[in-house]
Amino acid sequence: MRILLVEDDNDLQASLAEILRGAGYAVDVSGDGIEGLFFGQEYPLDLAIIDLGLPGLPGLDLIRKLREHERRFPILILTARADWQDKVEGLEAGADDYLTKPFHPEELKARVSALLRRSAGHAQPVIELGPLKIDLVSQRVYNGKQEIDLTTYEYKVFEYLLMHPDAVVTKTVLSEHIYEEDADRDSNVIEVFVGRLRRKIDPQGLLNPIETLRGRGYRLSNPPRAT
Amino acid sequence: MSIKAKQTRPISLRLRLVVLAVLLLTISLGLVGFALDAAFHRSSEAGLRARMESLVYLVLAATEVGDDGSLMFDENPGDPRLDQPGSGVYASVTGDNDHWTSDSSLGISLPDPVPIPTGESDFLPASDETGFFYTYRCGVSWELPQDRLLPVTVSILVDPQELQPELRAFRKGLWQSLGLTGIILVLAQLVLLALGLRPLRRITEDISGIESGKLNRLEGNFPKELEPLQRNLNHLLNTEQANQVRYRNALDSLAHSLKTPLSVIRSSLQSDGSAKTVAIENAVADMQRLIATRLQRAAASSRSSNAPAVEVKTQLERLVLSLKRVYSQELINIDVMIDPDLEFFGEQRDFLELTGNLLDNGCKYGKGQVRLSAQTIDAGEPRAGIRLQVDDNGPGIAEDQREQLLQRGVRGDERVEGHGLGLAIVLEIVRAYQGDITITESDLGGARVSVTLLTR
Numbered sequence: 001m002r003i004l005l006v007e008d009d010n011d012l013q014a015s016l017a018e019i020l021r022g023a024g025y026a027v028d029v030s031g032d033g034i035e036g037l038f039f040g041q042e043y044p045l046d047l048a049i050i051d052l053g054l055p056g057l058p059g060l061d062l063i064r065k066l067r068e069h070e071r072r073f074p075i076l077i078l079t080a081r082a083d084w085q086d087k088v089e090g091l092e093a094g095a096d097d098y099l100t101k102p103f104h105p106e107e108l109k110a111r112v113s114a115l116l117r118r119s120a121g122h123a124q125p126v127i128e129l130g131p132l133k134i135d136l137v138s139q140r141v142y143n144g145k146q147e148i149d150l151t152t153y154e155y156k157v158f159e160y161l162l163m164h165p166d167a168v169v170t171k172t173v174l175s176e177h178i179y180e181e182d183a184d185r186d187s188n189v190i191e192v193f194v195g196r197l198r199r200k201i202d203p204q205g206l207l208n209p210i211e212t213l214r215g216r217g218y219r220l221s222n223p224p225r226a227t
Numbered sequence: 228m229s230i231k232a233k234q235t236r237p238i239s240l241r242l243r244l245v246v247l248a249v250l251l252l253t254i255s256l257g258l259v260g261f262a263l264d265a266a267f268h269r270s271s272e273a274g275l276r277a278r279m280e281s282l283v284y285l286v287l288a289a290t291e292v293g294d295d296g297s298l299m300f301d302e303n304p305g306d307p308r309l310d311q312p313g314s315g316v317y318a319s320v321t322g323d324n325d326h327w328t329s330d331s332s333l334g335i336s337l338p339d340p341v342p343i344p345t346g347e348s349d350f351l352p353a354s355d356e357t358g359f360f361y362t363y364r365c366g367v368s369w370e371l372p373q374d375r376l377l378p379v380t381v382s383i384l385v386d387p388q389e390l391q392p393e394l395r396a397f398r399k400g401l402w403q404s405l406g407l408t409g410i411i412l413v414l415a416q417l418v419l420l421a422l423g424l425r426p427l428r429r430i431t432e433d434i435s436g437i438e439s440g441k442l443n444r445l446e447g448n449f450p451k452e453l454e455p456l457q458r459n460l461n462h463l464l465n466t467e468q469a470n471q472v473r474y475r476n477a478l479d480s481l482a483h484s485l486k487t488p489l490s491v492i493r494s495s496l497q498s499d500g501s502a503k504t505v506a507i508e509n510a511v512a513d514m515q516r517l518i519a520t521r522l523q524r525a526a527a528s529s530r531s532s533n534a535p536a537v538e539v540k541t542q543l544e545r546l547v548l549s550l551k552r553v554y555s556q557e558l559i560n561i562d563v564m565i566d567p568d569l570e571f572f573g574e575q576r577d578f579l580e581l582t583g584n585l586l587d588n589g590c591k592y593g594k595g596q597v598r599l600s601a602q603t604i605d606a607g608e609p610r611a612g613i614r615l616q617v618d619d620n621g622p623g624i625a626e627d628q629r630e631q632l633l634q635r636g637v638r639g640d641e642r643v644e645g646h647g648l649g650l651a652i653v654l655e656i657v658r659a660y661q662g663d664i665t666i667t668e669s670d671l672g673g674a675r676v677s678v679t680l681l682t683r
Contacts, residue, residue, distance in 0.1 A: 009487045015494040080486035081479060082581025084546065085576045091549040098553070100513050102489035106498065114556070123556050 001046040001159060002026040002177045005080055006036035006062065007078065008054050014018025016049070019105045024152050024159070040066045044176045045073050046163070047116055049108075052079045052090065060093045067094035067214055074115040078103075094123045113137050120163040127162060130207045134162060141201065153178060154197045157190070161210060161220040170217035179180070194218060240427075241420055248416040256405045271390055272361070274581040276350045279363035279383040282306060283348075286318045286329075286381050292369045296377050298325040315386035317360075322369070322379050335666050336446060342366065342380040342607050353387040425605035430457070437464065447451040451579040478522050520651050536570040537578050539601055539613065546583055554590050561586065572610045572682040573660060581656045581665055585676055593619030593673055612662065612681040618669035642677035653678070 003025045007013040020027045025213050028043060030036040040048055052059035062074055066093040077090045077098040087098050096118075097111055117125060117214055129133045139155055141148045150158065156178040157201070161169060171187040179185050185225040198210055211219045238246075262267065286309075289301035298320055308314040308327040318329040321340045338358035343349065348365040351357045362384050369377040382568050426449050436442040444464050445457045485605045489511050496504050540563070582599070589597035598618040605611040624632065632650065653676075657664045660680040669675035 009491070012487055012492040012494065015491060019494055078490075080482050080484075086546050086578040087583065088549045088579060091552050092545065096552060096555075101486035102493045102511055105494045105496075108494075111531060118556050 356567040621673035
């Protein structure tokens with residue numbers, strides 16, 4: 001999943017980006033509102049984290065402009081202003097949640113995960129897919145009691161497909177959402193990831209949850225159910 | 228007002244002007260009265276002199292002089308007052324060796340007549356020298372045989388009492404009309420004062436309107452002289468409002484600039500649970516709580532007296548929509564039971580902060596059912612304040628913990644567990660509005676937090 005982080009404090013931006021990358025997200029960062037708006041409009045994002053006190057374009061205006069441009073990904077506000085007046089204004093501008101500084105990194109990860117889940121329509125943090133159980137918060141995948149060991153990128157691919165059930169996802173889209181803007185992308189690598197993922201989650205080939213649609217992409221069928 | 232201020236308080240404008248006007252009127256009317264009195268006195272003396280002069284001729288006409296220079300008189304000199312003893316009008320004629328006084332002088336001691344040279348006459352006002360009589364003297368010569376000339380002095384003396392009735396009548400009329408004029412002028416002055424001071428009274432009323440929050444600035448049309456006052460006062464009010472905004476912005480930016488580094492500290496900590504990490508973590512949490520509660524207190528205490536009324540229902544609906552958005556995956560039902568006309572006469576920011584935190588706690592600790600109701604404290608006085616209740620269906624707060632929770636929040640020097648920072652902020656706001664807060668059991672099963680906020 002790809003996240004835009006707009007935060008003007010360099011130290012905080014760096015450490016938050018590190019935390020989010022550590023949690024398996026692709027993170028694009030920006031230090032001001034105007035650049036943030038450009039990224040928000042141009043990049044294929046799954047979520048944005050926006051600080052309210054931004055140079056260039058204030059956070060609230062940035063959120064309004066993104067919503068005006070029909071960008072519907074969830075937005076999490078980071079704010080030093082803990083007032084409800086500001087929270088209400090932020091939510092009215094189009095944000096989906098807020099986090100008051102200073103916050104725990106765990107809290108940030110939990111909110112991000114919950115927002116991503118909510119926007120995919122999953123009410124619960126644990127998804128069942130046949131015999132598989134995927135815990136979106138701890139990012140662990142179980143087959144019955146047995147934990148399946150996935151690499152970061154394998155999990156990223158799986159997570160993206162889980163968040164877009166029944167949709168046809170091209171290799172380009174997958175690579176756009178698991179890599180950051182300036183990364184080297186190679187669609188062959190995606191094929192490798194999908195191949196390994198299939199073998200790990202369905203070693204017997206009985207379930208076949210990920211279909212390949214030749215020339216078009218992949219589709220996660222056997223829709224996941226919330227536990 | 229302090230006692231000292233009472234002692235040095237200057238006399239009121241009205242009293243000042245009235246006293247000065249009365250003093251001025253008394254002095255000027257008094258001077259006019261004395262001048263008129265003196266003028267009348269002089270003119271009545273002039274009239275007296277003319278009358279005395281004609282008496283001289285009457286007396287001369289009645290006088291006959293013998294060849295030896297003796298004086299003889301007609302019985303009737305032609306004025307009855309000369310015959311009537313003590314009439315106040317006396318005549319005397321003095322020759323060389325003879326002296327005559329009119330019958331009216333019987334029993335009256337007249338001063339000794341002083342002869343004056345022939346052909347001269349004089350008028351002496353009543354004084355010590357003249358024995359307190361008006362005296363008119365005229366010197367004539369009587370021709371006697373053998374070309375002798377007898378110098379004769381005719382004196383008319385008039386008791387000053389003669390003029391008194393005339394003077395008294397004049398004075399009475401004079402002082403009566405002057406007094407009436409004075410009263411009319413004082414009354415006119417009072418009317419002028421009332422009219423003249425009316426803009427001042429209006430400005431005072433407007434200022435108390437500003438104090439009570441009904442007005443934002445001096446809007447009325449005031450006379451030219453009061454325009455600088457109005458302008459300066461409005462300027463002062465604007466400055467005050469601007470200062471408040473600036474103050475708040477300064478607090479905001481302080482919060483912003485402190486919280487971001489705190490976030491950096493937190494996000495740089497390893498989550499390894501070591502003693503060091505926990506200590507830093509606790510220190511950051513303390514700083515966070517101090518910033519939140521102290522800033523809230525400062526912002527609440529800087530509340531301006533002329534904030535516009537907050538429409539309670541509208542603002543709560545905004546809040547509920549926002550909360551539903553945040554808790555959208557948790558199926559929370561928030562009931563708002565509020566009269567649409569209910570207004571809160573405090574700061575909107577404080578109101579949102581208080582209800583936001585209470586509702587947020589309700590959503591967090593309840594099991595999906597939150598109810599909020601609000602009423603005015605005093606139906607007859609909508610500005611007095613409001614009462615709010617927030618109920619939830621969560622586990623509630625044990626009786627022995629309620630007091631502790633509220634006490635801790637007030638002390639603000641310990642971490643409030645469970646209900647968190649939100650309650651500490653709520654307590655700050657309640658205190659700023661001199662209200663009170665109680666925690667009881669709700670009919671929904673969870674906690675009920677009741678709050679009153681006074682805005683009078």
